[in-house]
Amino acid sequence: MSAPAKYDLSRRSLFERLFEPPRIGAMAPATKVIVYTVLGLWTLFVVFPIYWVVVTSFKLPQHVNEGPVYIPFVDYMPSLHAWQALLVTDFGDTLRSYINSFVVSIGATVLCIIIGSMAAYALARMQYKPKLGIILTFVAVLLAALVVTILAGVDWKLTMAAALAVFFFLARALGKHFKATLGNGDILFWIISQRILPPIVVIIPIYLMFQQVGLIDTHLGLILAYTVGNLPIAVWLMYDFFSGLPIELEESAQLDGATRFGIFWEIVLPLTKPGLAATTLLVLILNWNEYLMAVFLSTSKAQTMPILVAAMNAGDRGILWWTMCVVIVVMILPVIAMAVILQRFIAKGVLLGAVKG
Amino acid sequence: MSFRKMMACALMVGASMFGAAASAGAGEYDGVTVRIMTRPGKVIAQRLIDRGVEFTAATGAKVEVAEVPFAELFQKIQTDWSTGTNSVDVGVFAAGWAIELAGAGLLEDMTPYVAKDTKLDEADIAPYFRAFQKIGGKNMLLMVDGDFQMVYYRKDVLEANGLQPPKTWDDYLAVAKAIHGKDMNGDGEADYGSCIFKKRNAQSYFAIQTVAAGAVQTQGTTQGFHFDPDTMKPMVNNEAWKAAFELYKETGKYGPPEELNFDIGDTRGLFKAGRCGLLIEWGDPGPMQIEEDAAAIKGKLFAVSALGWNKVLDRATGKLVPVTKENAPYSIDGVNYAPFAAFGGWAGAINAKSDPKTKEAAYAFLSYMNQAAQSNVDVTIGWTGYNAYRNSQLDNPDLWIKAGFPADLAENYLGAVKGALNNPNMASDFTLPGAQQYSGVVLDTELARYLAGEITVDEALANIEAGWEQITEDFGRDKQIEFYKLSLGVSNK
Amino acid sequence: MASVDTIAARPDLQGPAGAMKETWPEWFDRHSRHIFIWPAVLMILVFAIFPTIASVIIALSRIRFAGGGFQVRFVGLQNFARQFVGNDQIHFLGRFNQMSALGWIVSLAVTAAMVWWFVKFFKGGFNLVGFLGRVITAGMIIGLTLMFSGTLLSGNAWGTLGTTLFYVFVGCSLQFLIGLGLAFLCSMPIRGKSFFRVVFFIPLMITPLGVGYAFRMIADTNKGPIQPFWKWVGLENFSWAADPWAARIFIIVGDSWQWIPFIFVVMLAALESIPRDHVEAANVDGASSWQIFREITWPQVIPIAATVMLIRVIEAFKIVDLPNIMTSGGPGIATESMTLHAVFAWRANDLGQSAAVAYLLLFVTVVICASFFNYVVLKQLRKS
Numbered sequence A: 001m002s003a004p005a006k007y008d009l010s011r012r013s014l015f016e017r018l019f020e021p022p023r024i025g026a027m028a029p030a031t032k033v034i035v036y037t038v039l040g041l042w043t044l045f046v047v048f049p050i051y052w053v054v055v056t057s058f059k060l061p062q063h064v065n066e067g068p069v070y071i072p073f074v075d076y077m078p079s080l081h082a083w084q085a086l087l088v089t090d091f092g093d094t095l096r097s098y099i100n101s102f103v104v105s106i107g108a109t110v111l112c113i114i115i116g117s118m119a120a121y122a123l124a125r126m127q128y129k130p131k132l133g134i135i136l137t138f139v140a141v142l143l144a145a146l147v148v149t150i151l152a153g154v155d156w157k158l159t160m161a162a163a164l165a166v167f168f169f170l171a172r173a174l175g176k177h178f179k180a181t182l183g184n185g186d187i188l189f190w191i192i193s194q195r196i197l198p199p200i201v202v203i204i205p206i207y208l209m210f211q212q213v214g215l216i217d218t219h220l221g222l223i224l225a226y227t228v229g230n231l232p233i234a235v236w237l238m239y240d241f242f243s244g245l246p247i248e249l250e251e252s253a254q255l256d257g258a259t260r261f262g263i264f265w266e267i268v269l270p271l272t273k274p275g276l277a278a279t280t281l282l283v284l285i286l287n288w289n290e291y292l293m294a295v296f297l298s299t300s301k302a303q304t305m306p307i308l309v310a311a312m313n314a315g316d317r318g319i320l321w322w323t324m325c326v327v328i329v330v331m332i333l334p335v336i337a338m339a340v341i342l343q344r345f346i347a348k349g350v351l352l353g354a355v356k357g
Numbered sequence B: 001m002s003f004r005k006m007m008a009c010a011l012m013v014g015a016s017m018f019g020a021a022a023s024a025g026a027g028e029y030d031g032v033t034v035r036i037m038t039r040p041g042k043v044i045a046q047r048l049i050d051r052g053v054e055f056t057a058a059t060g061a062k063v064e065v066a067e068v069p070f071a072e073l074f075q076k077i078q079t080d081w082s083t084g085t086n087s088v089d090v091g092v093f094a095a096g097w098a099i100e101l102a103g104a105g106l107l108e109d110m111t112p113y114v115a116k117d118t119k120l121d122e123a124d125i126a127p128y129f130r131a132f133q134k135i136g137g138k139n140m141l142l143m144v145d146g147d148f149q150m151v152y153y154r155k156d157v158l159e160a161n162g163l164q165p166p167k168t169w170d171d172y173l174a175v176a177k178a179i180h181g182k183d184m185n186g187d188g189e190a191d192y193g194s195c196i197f198k199k200r201n202a203q204s205y206f207a208i209q210t211v212a213a214g215a216v217q218t219q220g221t222t223q224g225f226h227f228d229p230d231t232m233k234p235m236v237n238n239e240a241w242k243a244a245f246e247l248y249k250e251t252g253k254y255g256p257p258e259e260l261n262f263d264i265g266d267t268r269g270l271f272k273a274g275r276c277g278l279l280i281e282w283g284d285p286g287p288m289q290i291e292e293d294a295a296a297i298k299g300k301l302f303a304v305s306a307l308g309w310n311k312v313l314d315r316a317t318g319k320l321v322p323v324t325k326e327n328a329p330y331s332i333d334g335v336n337y338a339p340f341a342a343f344g345g346w347a348g349a350i351n352a353k354s355d356p357k358t359k360e361a362a363y364a365f366l367s368y369m370n371q372a373a374q375s376n377v378d379v380t381i382g383w384t385g386y387n388a389y390r391n392s393q394l395d396n397p398d399l400w401i402k403a404g405f406p407a408d409l410a411e412n413y414l415g416a417v418k419g420a421l422n423n424p425n426m427a428s429d430f431t432l433p434g435a436q437q438y439s440g441v442v443l444d445t446e447l448a449r450y451l452a453g454e455i456t457v458d459e460a461l462a463n464i465e466a467g468w469e470q471i472t473e474d475f476g477r478d479k480q481i482e483f484y485k486l487s488l489g490v491s492n493k
Numbered sequence C: 001m002a003s004v005d006t007i008a009a010r011p012d013l014q015g016p017a018g019a020m021k022e023t024w025p026e027w028f029d030r031h032s033r034h035i036f037i038w039p040a041v042l043m044i045l046v047f048a049i050f051p052t053i054a055s056v057i058i059a060l061s062r063i064r065f066a067g068g069g070f071q072v073r074f075v076g077l078q079n080f081a082r083q084f085v086g087n088d089q090i091h092f093l094g095r096f097n098q099m100s101a102l103g104w105i106v107s108l109a110v111t112a113a114m115v116w117w118f119v120k121f122f123k124g125g126f127n128l129v130g131f132l133g134r135v136i137t138a139g140m141i142i143g144l145t146l147m148f149s150g151t152l153l154s155g156n157a158w159g160t161l162g163t164t165l166f167y168v169f170v171g172c173s174l175q176f177l178i179g180l181g182l183a184f185l186c187s188m189p190i191r192g193k194s195f196f197r198v199v200f201f202i203p204l205m206i207t208p209l210g211v212g213y214a215f216r217m218i219a220d221t222n223k224g225p226i227q228p229f230w231k232w233v234g235l236e237n238f239s240w241a242a243d244p245w246a247a248r249i250f251i252i253v254g255d256s257w258q259w260i261p262f263i264f265v266v267m268l269a270a271l272e273s274i275p276r277d278h279v280e281a282a283n284v285d286g287a288s289s290w291q292i293f294r295e296i297t298w299p300q301v302i303p304i305a306a307t308v309m310l311i312r313v314i315e316a317f318k319i320v321d322l323p324n325i326m327t328s329g330g331p332g333i334a335t336e337s338m339t340l341h342a343v344f345a346w347r348a349n350d351l352g353q354s355a356a357v358a359y360l361l362l363f364v365t366v367v368i369c370a371s372f373f374n375y376v377v378l379k380q381l382r383k384s
Helices: A014-019 A029-056 A061-065 A082-087 A092-124 A132-152 A156-177 A184-196 A199-213 A219-243 A249-255 A260-271 A273-288 A294-298 A305-311 A319-357 B002-018 B042-059 B068-084 B095-103 B113-116 B127-132 B155-162 B169-179 B204-216 B238-255 B264-273 B292-297 B355-369 B371-377 B392-393 B397-401 B407-421 B436-450 B456-474 B477-488 C004-008 C023-031 C032-059 C079-086 C101-123 C128-151 C162-186 C191-207 C206-220 C225-231 C244-272 C276-284 C289-317 C321-327 C338-347 C349-384
Strands: B033-038 B062-067 B090-094 B150-154 B192-195 B276-281 B299-304 B311-314 B321-322 B347-350 C063-066 C069-074
Touching: A014 A273, A014 B155, A029 A319, A029 C162, A029 C206, A029 C244, A061 B264, A061 B292, A061 B321, A082 A092, A082 C191, A082 C225, A092 A184, A092 A219, A092 A273, A092 A305, A092 A319, A092 C032, A132 A156, A132 C032, A132 C069, A156 B113, A184 A219, A184 C289, A184 C349, A199 A219, A199 A294, A199 C032, A199 C349, A219 A294, A219 C032, A219 C289, A249 A260, A249 C079, A260 B292, A260 C023, A260 C349, A273 A319, A294 A305, A305 A319, A305 C206, A305 C244, A319 C191, A319 C206, B033 B068, B033 C101, B042 B062, B042 B355, B062 B392, B068 B090, B068 B095, B068 C338, B090 B095, B090 B355, B090 B436, B095 B347, B095 B436, B095 B477, B127 B321, B127 B407, B150 B155, B150 B169, B150 B407, B155 B169, B169 B192, B169 B238, B169 B276, B169 C101, B192 B238, B204 B238, B204 B347, B204 C225, B238 B311, B238 B321, B238 B456, B264 B292, B292 C032, B299 B407, B321 C225, B355 B371, B371 B392, B371 C023, B392 B407, B397 B407, B397 B477, B397 C063, B436 B456, B436 C338, B456 B477, B456 C032, B456 C063, C032 C063, C032 C289, C032 C349, C063 C349, C069 C244, C079 C349, C101 C128, C128 C162, C162 C191, C162 C244, C162 C289, C162 C349, C191 C244, C206 C244, C244 C321, C276 C289, C289 C349, C338 C349
Parallel strands: B033 B062, B033 B090, B192 B276
Antiparallel strands: B090 B347, B150 B276, B150 B299, B311 B321, C063 C069
8 A cells, every 4th residue: 555645745735744744753844843842831931940049049138139130140240148158157057957868868768668669569479368357456446545545644655555465365366256358459558548648647646756755856767757658659659560570580480499588689679670760769859858747856956958948938037048049959969969870770771671572 | 247257256265265254154064055946047046156156165055056947936845845855955935935834834933043143134124024034923034135016117208208207007008108109219110108017927917916006005014905804805806906907908008019928028128128118017127227238228217116096995885986195194195105015025945844054054145145245236236136125225326326327317216116115005915825826826817818808807806806715715714814914914114 | 488309408407307497588488478568567557557546536635735744635526516617617618608509500410410420320239338438429529519619609718628629620630731741742753852851850859848939939029030021911010929819820830830740750651651553553544643642542541640640639639838838828818728727727736626627638638539549540441
């Protein structure tokens, strides 16, 4: 069959030359113009705020208050006073927040990815059948214990110990009678639905909990809180990647005598490198930028960068826009570096996948 | 900034060489760390840090200042002290918040320390603030800054338009209307008659009280203008507050279009650039106008202690009646004034549960900040956020002229401040449990909704009344009556 | 795992009486079922479930800080009742004056649709779980419609519940359309694909707090960069921050700026994973681009689109930083989301009310997301 008229280059009208693609897999000139224009406009929309933030970090107060000035050296003389304030005068504070952010974010990300991938792998490959009755009993006992602690003021160590004892006793006694079970899908849904929980709901009890065991204003406390916050996402994404892997590879490895953990570590994880890299990057970004939990769970020693940003809103002195922009710029640099590093894994993996498939 | 650092270093070297001029002996508090928590930014905190360095050189005690966003400050201190976390030894916060903390037994009684303190010179502190430092007769706070609101006007703009400085709030409106749209800083752009920080969750709820106080309180500080002292019934749903609300909204016609989203940082940026004719503000604009970035208004922003009303509230009927010497004994020429001590001032309080040596060192530091030698310098510097509260600061214009004030400005500014501080009808801010909820939440929210046109003024006032009653119920009406009467005991007489 | 021959050949692995001695890896392996999943479950139990239940108790009481601790007073459903019929009704739900004719029409229409939906369900056979699920979903839909008709459609202002739903539905739809559009354009044979991919991803990396402040700076009609444009268009005296709808729209602009990259990246990956030969074959057969998209591309990306939108909607319900920073919830309460409502209540030391509002948000989010997933997504998946 000969090619349709629109691909017969000799017989094309002006309209067709503009709007029909010259060959399969390419774009018509008019389409090209539209596409590049739209993408260009969006690039402008994305880049302008960032440009504005960078440029403002070099402005003096009057350059901000007296009306907009756009281009350094042309509209105004850039000044390093904000950078100096943050990196020289207040260097101790800035450095401390920076280090705290690093330690907490990386720690939480590592913990979250490890625990999350293990759980996701388990849900993808192993069968779980928790009994509904046991779960309901647990919740009921917990509720009773909390009511007693909060409303009757009994010491929490006592009620928690008692609750655990009661629960185990009940589980043993009534366990046989519970028949209804839940499956992997339900567990997965439960884990993922934790993400729906607005942090504001849990932050006060967590504050009180941490305060009782001395975890307020510590790195460990923040790491634990952040990990739990992002566990659902890690589990969700890794579950998708794991279930996409062909099971034959693992089955043959099992026959060869490999341990579960060995399979996980040496076969499954390397295959999901791009997925792992993408999930790690996402969780890292979320941890790096977390504000609400940092505000509640730290006072001074463990303050992270987002709090430094908020502190630039000095209330009745006004927002120190110039220093705030410096903090924002300084905050985004490590993330970009991290993204560049992990990007190679993601891209490589995609290529591998394309070749394979 | 580097100048400040140099100053601090010089002081440190000087102090260590001459063996300290502080109230404690050298090395007395070696190994002690005083942990302070306050709001962030140069304001308030930076001075604590700078003086902390001097204090360390003099006594060996380390001073650590932790900064927490203002909106969360009270929360964090209260939670820290009431849950026993005790990671903070000294809180520097709004003096009005102390009543709630003191009522819960969380504050250290400083009276014994004050009795032994030879350098404090309590008598020098203006009477209103001296009494403010006491709760139930005991010294619980040491001020570092005295706050109340005044009205400022651009002298040059008013003179150029043949206007007199306003005396009443109706005058304020008239002046604002007359100068709105004129070019006040020579850049060819129309500027604004009046700039007020009307943003929700910012400082708007202070300004409205500055406006309303003069219409409601006539018999002196002990009368109060928020509640009936015997029943705690809110006194807000009446013609006086209604007139205040309506006037407050009306000023919006002669202000920047964005006023509803302006907090104090925005209005300060505006008036420093010379774009505002009238302001409701604290004491800061006085010293602020001589800073480098305020060149447009240096020496031009004059102050008035308070504006008044020529009609006041008749408490029996809830209606406005003209001012007479009987119903307003402190009125002048038929106008009743009631300067509003908005915010009270930044003050330091000590955690009752810190260990004794730390508490001693903490007191010594707060005293050091409060003493005339340090305080008198600090209040002349605009960016510190510290405003005058000692008589020695106000009686001596040379201090201010040395800092850069033109002579006529110094006279006017000090006169206005003294006028307010010594006014027997000074109106107090909320200083009872739930203070933040009464003003910063209920009053602020309903005011914002009224300004945004969401509700009518009658609905706003009714909602405020209902909201205040709920808070009173929550805390226990009888206890609140007790606390309210206690807080009104503060007076200038 | 090890076979019988191996054991016999490995005397070092044999304990007394010839039985196999377990090594560490093998013990680990035997319990791998538990070791893999329990860390995650435990963490969630301790740090999420436990506090959530504690929060229920807080929501049912009034708490005061006093002396060296708290005074907790149980008050039942008072905190919740306040949001619906008490002091806070106008704050939470909105103002209900006269319901307009349009409001009545819409409410009745939606109720009728729900009834018809139930009828359809009953025809297909009854099961308890399905019935309960539908009751909850229908109840929520009718409730929200009544609120919507009584407030917005009747010319009144609505409260934080309405504002939150506005951010979620309008914001997320906009973000999905633009994100999908951009991904579609980027998936075409253009040059500089990786450049666009990297640049478009950057907004996601900035802390939401920073985005809020940056946009507040930019949107300032006095000092911000768009001031000349604003003046040129004659809007010099219009302040977006003083108008409820303009303020809400600006928040959506800021939110979209940050979150469209997320949708873009995922949809781009999805579009790129579609085998090219289908598309090219269709091209050869003379199909138009729109037809190709509708018949070939779209069905293949539906599952991923559903997942990414579910994630996005769940996050959108929790929006707090942008309204807090850009307008402090103003003008009045126009831009206050439910999380912000809870934060303000917390700041006022009203822990009970804060927890109550947060729980209402949880409830609304769960019902809407679960309904969306069950009745829309699964249906689409089953269809294709």
